[in-house]
Amino acid sequence: MNGPEIHVEFPPELHLFVPRARPTGVARATADGVSTLGHVVESLGVPLTEVGALLVDGREVPAGHVPTGGESVRVRAVAHPQEVPGAPLRFLLDVHLGTLARRLRLLGVDTTYQSADLGDPALASLSAAERRVMLSRDRGLLRRRELWAGAYVYSTRPEEQLREVLARFRPELRPWTRCTACNGPLAPATKAEVADQLKGGTERSYDVFARCGDCGRAYWKGAHHDQLEAIVARALTDAGRDGA
Missing domain, CATH: 3.10.20.30 (Beta-grasp domain)
Structure with missing residues (x-):
């Protein structure tokens, strides 16, 4: 030296x-x-x-x-909870954090996820253009100067990753309001409006549906709903809320 x-x-x-x-x-x-x-x-x-x-x-x-x-x-x-001034709190996740992205959307948190590897320069530019907090385990990406804001995701386990992000940023939670596939807004839908996406058993067994306003995907309380309910309940408990 x-x-x-x-x-x-x-x-x-x-x-x-x-x-x-x-x-x-x-x-x-x-x-x-x-x-x-x-x-x-x-x-x-x-x-x-x-x-x-x-x-x-x-x-x-x-x-x-x-x-x-x-x-x-x-x-x-960095202090927790961390404030990100000057913009609504929104997130951008890289290609390696798909499960975390879906869980944040499940909780109603505005989350963009890139399923393809765009490369660090493009991700950093997107963070700046849309004023989104970049979440990543890529230290090189988080060192890029053009980022709007960023945070390292310490854990490799999705449940712990979710807990990290919620504790660090304290985003507003509005469960069941976003499409987990594309981040679009969900709205109630009739069975007739989503009939083209239903199989026979689903059509006979369920009557309450929602549909994404962006991609049109239909949602109902299917076989995995209990698991999703548990994720939502834990998040609300950790955030000090007892209901959706």
Whole structure:
């Protein structure tokens, strides 16, 4: 390591991004007199989407601060719940988070999901154009400057991923109001209006239907409804609500 050093301390929740900081949580970096503190933190492996306050020798500084040799930096994790000012809270998920996307839509959360891999530049541009929070496990994507906002999804298990996102952002929940296939709005529909999508057993057994206003997909309380009800009930309980 050439040049004067700074010491950067990370909280336990960010250690997974900085293996070389374990077990103390402190990593060393070079202060070149040009690179900003935000750049230094990202070069150590932590996306700025996961960073809250930055403290230099005990005082809070912006990410644009240029560190000098001998400074001690303390990085704090982003606060929960996290506020995203300036736009309605909406999400954009990458190709690897399809189950999470469907569960967010089930809860009525505005969620765009890309089932094809568009590539990081296109996803970042879409986040900016539609002012959506990018959710991803791709650290490189979350470091792209054109993102509107972003968040790393820590777990690989859909139920834990959902719990993470709901705890971090506290979105308004309106279950059963969005199409889980395309994110469009659901509205009540008669059996006649959705008859072309029903098989004989379904047509005989069910009388209450909804239909997506965008893609036309029909919904009813079928074989998997109890499982979906359980997902909704857990989310509402975690959010401190006891009903849809």
